[in-house]
Amino acid sequence: MLRERRIKDSNVVVGEGLEGEVIQWSLDQLSINQTIGNQDQVTIIPNWVNNNAPETGTVVGPESLRQLIQYIKALSPAKIVVAAGSGGTETTKVFQQTGYQKIIKEEGVEFIDLNYGPYKEFEIDHPIIKKIKLNQLLTETDFMISYTQIKHHEEATVSLGIKNIALSWPPAEIHGFPKAGLGIHEYLHQFITEMGKLIPIDLTILSGDQGMVGTGPSNGKPVNADLVVTGTDPVATDVVGARLLGFRQQAIQYLHTLIREQVGEGELNNMNLLGMPLNQAEKKFSKAAYDYQIVVDKKKLKPLHLRSRTK
Secondary structure: OOOOOOOOOOEEEEEEOOHHHHHHHHHHHOOHHHOOOOOOEEEEEEOOOOOOOHHHOOOOOHHHHHHHHHHHHOOOOOEEEEEEOOOOOOHHHHHHHOOHHHHHHHHOOEEEEOOOOOEEEEEOOOOOOOEEEEEOHHHHOOEEEEEEEEEEEOOOEEEOHHHHHHHHOOOHHHHOOOOOOOOHHHHHHHHHHHHHHHOOOOEEEEEEEEEEEOOOOOOOEEEEEEEEEEEOOHHHHHHHHHHHOOOOHHHOHHHHHHHHOOOOOOOHHHOEEEEOOHHHHHHHHHHHHHOOOOOOOOOOOOOOOOOOOOO
16 A cells, blocks of 8 residues: 555544435544644545546535535645546536536645546556556655445446555556456456555545435446445455445455455444444445345344455
8 A cells, every 4th residue: 555544543434315415424423623734735536437427326415525625725734736547538528517517626735637648557466457557646645535425336346445445546548448358357356356455545425315226337327315425444444345345344345355354344343333333224225225125134233244254
């Protein structure tokens, strides 16, 4: 990993209500206001996979992004950057057609398109891709935020915080659209795993206020559950997000591998879970998605199946 995460504890908050307000409340619960300093460069990576409208559940809400930016601005960091690398179309089209351009301009923060350079090269342990060029912003960032929705994904099983980072950073200038030209999608879970090991995510925000079930990341059913999952450990946060979609840890290959390699915490009983109890969140999300309650952890948190771990 390029650097240590800013907060090593596996803290995860589940909140309900209006998305932007819940995000701000959740960041207070995680003491983010005590974590970001005036020397820090903060980079926010929103899920801008293509130019579908936010109400489809495909991309994050523009006004909620504004409220996140405003919260970070109030902490007076040295610099705030919003960066994205769309896989479905040019990032500038997403930027212009879905309301983000207005917010970036009005809030006075910098925007960087990750689909283009300048680049730094990194080595990864992938069956096809051994070296990868990523925008040099990666090495300039002190605090990284992954902001995305809770979605099913037709290839990655789920689209959550780690996957958002893993597929946002590779440049379409090199890999093409939808970033499949050089082998990322041939071993997709291995690629997400390697990017999860390389890139430190300091804060993950998973929105269930326009999430998606069915055929994600773009063509599924929007789900408005008025839930937000926020955490300081990207693995732990994705474990909770996957739970709302009905999956235990070992059902998601990249998560199971990252847990075994001790990149983050995978055991729910070892996390500091705050806010709404997980079984209640599962009920709320599944009811909104299917009009039927589906609860993995009915009476207690189901444990992780893991006898041994590799270092």
